[in-house]
Amino acid sequence: MQPTILDLDMITQRLETFQADPNMVTKGIYSPAASDYPDNQLPFVQVHLGYLKKHKQVNAAQYLSNLEIMIRQR
Numbered sequence: 458m459q460p461t462i463l464d465l466d467m468i469t470q471r472l473e474t475f476q477a478d479p480n481m482v483t484k485g486i487y488s489p490a491a492s493d494y495p496d497n498q499l500p501f502v503q504v505h506l507g508y509l510k511k512h513k514q515v516n517a518a519q520y521l522s523n524l525e526i527m528i529r530q531r
Contacts, residue, residue: 463517468509471521472502481528 463471476483483501491499499507505524509517 463521465506468517468521469502469506472505475525475528476501480530481525482530483528 475481485494485498485500486504487497488499489497491497491503494500494503505520509515509520
């Protein structure tokens with residue numbers, strides 16, 4: 458079975474879908490290096506894109522699947 462290959466646009470679109478869903482907990486995080494954002498708060502999408510860019514060996518499809526499970530409000 459071949460792993461699903463996601464490009465940057467597909468990953469970004471999926472993260473934005475999570476962020477737009479009111480049933481998902483998608484808070485940003487504070488970062489002193491995030492001076493381009495209000496109150497130095499990195500948006501949810503940027504946090505996870507940064508993680509995936511830094512950890513290139515992570516299977517993005519599996520990461521997004523696990524993330525979706527973890528952030529869904531019950």
